[in-house]
Amino acid sequence: MTAEFRLPATQPRMKIVLMRHGKPDFDFSRRINAVDFARIAHEYDIARLADTPPAAAISIARQCQAIVCSDLIRSALSAQALGLEDIALTSPLFRESPLPYPDSGAVRLSLTAWAVLLRISWLLGYSRNAESFQAARQRAQKATHHLAGLAAEHGSVLLVGHGVMNRLLAKALRKQGWQETQAPGSKHWSFGVYEYPAGYR
Structure with missing residues (x-):
């Protein structure tokens, strides 16, 4: 049986939990070219979920x-799969930074290969048809204040x-003095935990 995850009992501290969403019901094995990318990205954004959250996430x-x-x-x-109904805030501030993509090109790659290649290119400054890395960092900074x-x-907040x-x-929170008590993972439903003394302003 999976042990239940519990926030540590300490002196009053504010907590922010950053959790990645569940796994979308989406086929990443398809091979596409650059012209197909905008359509495929939209399909991904409207996909339903293909899994359920583990006990620790719940x-x-x-x-x-x-x-x-x-x-x-x-x-x-x-959030619904986690059994959460009372949502305090829904905002595009927290949405994923989309992948950039070229407007033309005949090269066909798997979606996984495209995602890796384009995300690395994005980190290096390529942002055609997408938000730039710098803009995403600025958006994250603004979002952490919310x-x-x-x-x-x-007292405590969960971002799905x-x-x-x-x-x-997570990086913006650490720069603002929040203590990372659990680092976020890369898997779906993984989460990071950040704490700050209750007197934070």
Whole structure:
């Protein structure tokens, strides 16, 4: 039996939990070229979920007093799968930073290969048809202030978010003095935990 995850019992501290959404019901084995990418990206954004959350994800989610989602459907569906109904905030601030892609090209690769290649290119400054890395970092900085404000009000916050954006949020929180007590993983339903003294402003 999987042990239930519990936030540590300490002196009053605010907590922010960054959780990645569940696994979308989506076929990544298809081979496509650049012209297909915008259509395929839209298909991914409207996909339903293909799995259910593990016990540890459900446990920590239900300990949080305020729930935040991005405006992408996989975030809302994941919150529902966790048994969460009272969403304090839904905002595009927390949505995944989309992959860039070229407007033409005959090269056909698997979606997984495209995702790796384009995300590395994005980190190196390529941003055609997408938000730039710098813009995503600035958005993450703004988003952390909303999370911190909710944490100050409610004590604990769960964001049901996305892999890359959650990592940018985690980095922004650490720079603002939040202590990472559990690092976020890369798998679906994985989560990171961040704490700050209750007197934070």
